[in-house]
Amino acid sequence: MYGTVIHAPRDIRFEELEDPGIVEPTDAIIRVSATCVCGSDLWNYRGINEIGHPRPMGHEYVGIVEEVGAEVTTVAPGEFVIGSFFASDNTCEICRAGYQSGCVHSEPVQGAQAEYLRVPLADGTLVAAPEVPPDDLVPDLLAASDVLGTGWFGAVAADVGPGKTVVVVGDGAVGLLGVLAAHQLGAARIIAMSRHEPRQRLARDFGATDIVEERGDEGVAHIEEMTDGLGAHSVIEAVGTQESMMQAISSARFGGHVGFVGVSHGQSIPGERLFRSGIHLHGGPARVRRFLPDLIGQIVERKIHPGKVFDLDLPLSEVAEGYAAMDERRAIKSLLRP
Amino acid sequence: MYGTVIHAPRDIRFEELEDPGIVEPTDAIIRVSATCVCGSDLWNYRGINEIGHPRPMGHEYVGIVEEVGAEVTTVAPGEFVIGSFFASDNTCEICRAGYQSGCVHSEPVQGAQAEYLRVPLADGTLVAAPEVPPDDLVPDLLAASDVLGTGWFGAVAADVGPGKTVVVVGDGAVGLLGVLAAHQLGAARIIAMSRHEPRQRLARDFGATDIVEERGDEGVAHIEEMTDGLGAHSVIEAVGTQESMMQAISSARFGGHVGFVGVSHGQSIPGERLFRSGIHLHGGPARVRRFLPDLIGQIVERKIHPGKVFDLDLPLSEVAEGYAAMDERRAIKSLLRP
Secondary structure (H helix, E strand, O other): OEEEEEEEOOEEEEEEOOOOOOOOOOOEEEEEEEEEOOOOHHHHHOOOOOOOOOEEOOOOEEEEEEEEOOOOOOOOOOOEEEEOOEEOOOOOHHHHOOOHHHOOOOEEOOOOOEOEEEEOOHHHHEEEOOOOOOHHHHHHHHHHOOHHHHHHHHHHHOOOOOOOEEEEEOOOHHHHHHHHHHHHOOOOEEEEEOOOHHHHHHHHHHOOOEEEOOOHHHHHHHHHHHOOOOOEEEEEEOOOOHHHHHHHHHHEEEEEEEEEOOOOOOOEEEHHHHHHHOOEEEEOOOOHHHHHHHHHHHHHOOOOOHHHHOOEEEEHHHHHHHHHHHHOOOOOOEEEEO | OEEEEEEEOOEEEEEEOOOOOOOOOOOEEEEEEEEEOOOOHHHHHOOOOOOOOOEEOOOOEEEEEEEEOOOOOOOOOOOEEEEOOEEOOOOOHHHHOOOHHHOOOOEEOOOOOEOEEEEOOHHHHEEEOOOOOOHHHHHHHHHHOOHHHHHHHHHHHOOOOOOOEEEEEOOOHHHHHHHHHHHHOOOOEEEEEOOOHHHHHHHHHHOOOEEEOOOHHHHHHHHHHHOOOOOEEEEEEOOOOHHHHHHHHHHEEEEEEEEEOOOOOOOEEEHHHHHHHOOEEEEOOOOHHHHHHHHHHHHHOOOOOHHHHOOEEEEHHHHHHHHHHHHOOOOOOEEEEO
């Protein structure tokens, strides 16, 4: 088969690889229907994460089950499945508490930007759609595999609920889908922090009521002004830098909640600042699996259209362009079809 | 009147001061029945916080209302009252949400280690006991003013509840009362981290089921061993240093809760570590006022005896010894009677 391998910063190759096979009796092999490039893939692409040896890329996927291991019971060949980027058994104490991304047997799913993919712990990781979906639902379902689930987790971690004022820091796909999640969860006011017109438009489409263009201290001052000097009830942090985290913490009111889902890079949170802020802070790798059944339901009932974040649709063989377009901010998110 | 003033590190003086008077119509003046030395006072005493000009000390107090401003309606002269170290109006949006230490009108109460004390925002800050209590309840009620309320908040912030495993980092008065709070809130297992025999005894008396003497990585490894490799559901951090905070974060399971109430000093929390941990983090200045009515009720019904943390009982004039004894860890907490 053919798949995507990163060899060095900005060196993405679509090359011939060995077909994946069942390794453990809990594995499934899926024929990938669609995959995409994640904001977190760009940390490698840009050389911010060290790459070391050539690595298969991709962790977002939907597809048709091709083959299952002897112990797999909940998905069967021919079914259309959506899975999370962390394989989880969904039965351990941590999973049962709803924190599947911290599963005691968790392992990353890797190499999804390919024709075929091995998914470990298939019973715990994959959720089958009620039927093989029509083509136009594929991007929506693919979004559930990571960015929608992550944005949704950000909103849940930020304790978004009816009547609340929500700030979203970050206008990438995750931030935009954090807006969608906040809207679905009943927020009264959703302030998207974005200075990019096409992203602002999508944010409004997903339910943002206000846009703030300023960043850093100016952005925080604007939020304060809009919230009677109190700050927001809930803030979703969807970038992962020091600046974005401090902007998020400073945008929340005393007693408010910050849900952080931007993969942390070089952040250092000053304890005194956090102490004085009186906020709740929760985040980390999103427990997408927990939300998948609900999100798939909302998608097949056509209540939400998270697939709108894909503004570039390419054959998988053009994966390198998918990375480049996101890196240069020509695209919000690149969908790839094998 | 006489009161306590810090002039320089380790220079605590009991000296003549002007009698406090009503400044705002929302003030009350109370005749202090008992006050005490806080662990956080030691940050000044040890010269870790800069002192600058001489400062009246003390923020924990119970006493009899002597005089009230024209707008005070909920407490009256002659009543025995307990108040928090942060004055709050108890009516603003932040207070109504239960976060009185972040009240939009909050101001610190200062100078409580004295014969008389001015308490701002008396209606929002003070809670009257049902009657003037017998002498033996005074230490318990005094504890509610800060250390009990703070330990209780730590337990609430750590989401302590029935059946949970709780770790308490810090064996000062706040940590010990965090143990008491965890016990009252129904925790199944309470692991106190302490290497001081008299404190271990008090921890057990308050409900600790286990003691861990190791600190840092060794302490964390011991907790892991005791919790099937998962870590605790809830961790109360009651010290405020870098080491104690990281020990707390590392002792919690993925998806667990850390409630931090030790006043932060020089901490820097690495974002990557926090991201990977998957924990909930909440803390800061305790919203003691929120818990006061409940805690006073438990005390007058003699359900809890938080006053046991006072193992030194001195006339207020010997306040300097009260500081020295705590600084040298000869005492857990010094009670002072004017």
